[in-house]
Amino acid sequence: MVLVLVDHDHGVLDELSLQAVTYGRELAAATGEQLDALVVGADGSGVAGALGEHGVATVHVAAHDGLTDYAPVAAARAASEVAARTGASVVLAAGTPRGNEVMAHLGAITDLPVAADCVSVAPGSPTQVVRARWGGSLIEEANLHGSPALVTLVPHTVAAEPGGSGAGDLAQFTPELADGDLLVIARPAAAEEKAGVSLADAKVIVSGGRGVGSAEGFAPLEELAELLGGTIGCSRVVTGNGWRPHTEQVGQTGTKVAPDLYIACGISGATQHIAGCRNAKTMIVINTDPEAAIMGYADYAVIGDVSKVLPAIIEEAKKAKAG
Ligand SMILES: Cc1cc2nc3c(=O)[nH]c(=O)nc-3n(C[C@H](O)[C@H](O)[C@H](O)COP(=O)(O)OP(=O)(O)OC[C@H]3O[C@@H](n4cnc5c(N)ncnc54)[C@H](O)[C@@H]3O)c2cc1C
Numbered sequence: 001m002v003l004v005l006v007d008h009d010h011g012v013l014d015e016l017s018l019q020a021v022t023y024g025r026e027l028a029a030a031t032g033e034q035l036d037a038l039v040v041g042a043d044g045s046g047v048a049g050a051l052g053e054h055g056v057a058t059v060h061v062a063a064h065d066g067l068t069d070y071a072p073v074a075a076a077r078a079a080s081e082v083a084a085r086t087g088a089s090v091v092l093a094a095g096t097p098r099g100n101e102v103m104a105h106l107g108a109i110t111d112l113p114v115a116a117d118c119v120s121v122a123p124g125s126p127t128q129v130v131r132a133r134w135g136g137s138l139i140e141e142a143n144l145h146g147s148p149a150l151v152t153l154v155p156h157t158v159a160a161e162p163g164g165s166g167a168g169d170l171a172q173f174t175p176e177l178a179d180g181d182l183l184v185i186a187r188p189a190a191a192e193e194k195a196g197v198s199l200a201d202a203k204v205i206v207s208g209g210r211g212v213g214s215a216e217g218f219a220p221l222e223e224l225a226e227l228l229g230g231t232i233g234c235s236r237v238v239t240g241n242g243w244r245p246h247t248e249q250v251g252q253t254g255t256k257v258a259p260d261l262y263i264a265c266g267i268s269g270a271t272q273h274i275a276g277c278r279n280a281k282t283m284i285v286i287n288t289d290p291e292a293a294i295m296g297y298a299d300y301a302v303i304g305d306v307s308k309v310l311p312a313i314i315e316e317a318k319k320a321k322a323g
Contacts, residue, residue: 001086002028003148004056005079005093005102006037010068011046015201016094018054018160020153023121024092025055025164031123033089035166036060038082040075041067045170052168054160060086061172066182070098074182076105078175083110088148090123095152103152112146117154127151135252135275155200156258156279197231199248203260204230207250207277208238211266211287211306215243220310221265227317233257233277235267251276265306269294286310 004024007014021037028035037056039047041063048059062078079102083091091106093099095117107114115121119139120130127149131140136154144151199205206225208218218232225232233250234243250257252272262280267273269285269292277283278297285298286309295301302309 001034001036001088002090002092003083003086003088004035004037005091005099006039006047006051007094007096007098008039008041008047013047013050014094015160016096016155019155019158020092020094021051021054021056022160023153023158027090027121027123031089035164036086038062038079040078045172048168048170052166053162055164055166056168057166058169058171061170062175063172064174064177066177066185070186071182072098072101072184073105073180074175074177075102076109077177077181079106080109081175083148090121090127090149090151093152095154099152103150107150112150113144114150115142115144116152118151119154119157121149121151123149135272136278137271137275155256199231199233199255199257202231202257204228205233205257205259206230206263206265207233207267208265209235209267210237212238213307217307218244220314224263224310224314224317227314227321230259235273264294265310267294268292269297
């Protein structure tokens with residue numbers, strides 16, 4: 001059985017977990033096994049129907065008073081319980097900070113090795129994996145010993161697609177938590193709650209780097225993002241300077257995105273930034289330096305000062321919108 005750990009935000013399924021479910025379905029089909037999912041938290045039962053449409057046969061829901069918010073060790077404990085009970089051969093999660101963290105705890109609880117950030121998994125003895133290392137600049141082929149194989153999948157390795165004939169049956173249980181499993185519970189900070197499109201799912205991202213100059217310099221980026229129905233992204237220099245929150249950082253230590261359009265304003269294109277946006281379908285670059293590394297990834301580039309180029313683009317976007 002292939003078991004996918006599905007993350008959700010109070011009942012709203014995480015898109016990257018659905019990608020892991022799609023990949024898990026392919027693995028299960030290749031090995032002739034059943035695809036199950038584990039959802040942690042009382043709200044999890046609400047997502048069973050949706051997971052059934054993605055080919056999940058049984059949705060195991062770990063319900064516990066302490067599991068309403070993200071509790072990584074307790075989530076891993078629940079995963080170890082389901083994996084043992086069902087005899088899972090593979091346990092898979094999205095390679096997000098949360099997916100990787102829960103999987104690391106699962107590895108510690110089961111004393112099994114973990115292969116994080118895989119782009120390909122071939123179950124067997126040993127399981128053969130291909131992993132993206134150093135933000136994707138190095139591709140590693142590795143053998144993973146032990147059963148179940150504990151793996152996480154690089155975001156956007158596959159697109160999330162419904163399919164399969166899963167019933168989405170519900171198996172609710174109360175996990176047996178050990179002392180200390182609930183010592184770490186992450187609750188969302190009110191300041192981080194933001195309306196609008198989420199960065200990971202955005203189709204259009206207007207992203208700013210050091211070249212934007214200041215927190216105030218992001219005003220035209222916000223205006224353009226709103227005009228295009230998109231959202232704001234940024235580089236680590238920007239979050240480091242406190243111009244924008246970390247939730248907007250794109251890259252190796254930020255969010256990995258795959259929008260239709262990525263507009264990079266005053267960003268040099270360090271490998272750690274590109275690791276997060278290389279899956280953009282179209283990239284427009286605005287930069288004063290024609291030799292900037294990011295030019296190598298640009299579909300279109302404007303060589304110029306972002307504070308002058310953006311107002312011109314905004315004007316054209318407004319005209320186009322007005323018809
Ligand atoms: C372990 C590790 C993890 C990291 N993770 C990340 C990550 O997740 N995300 C990330 O972004 N970085 C990450 N970094 C940092 C990364 O290495 C770079 O330092 C960072 O991405 C650079 O940000 P930047 O492009 O905004 O700034 P810079 O590299 O300083 O580039 C600024 C660019 O703006 C241009 N510019 C200047 N003025 C203007 C103007 N007026 N108009 C137009 N263009 C202008 C310049 O020509 C230049 O190309 C990480 C680094 C390490 C070591």
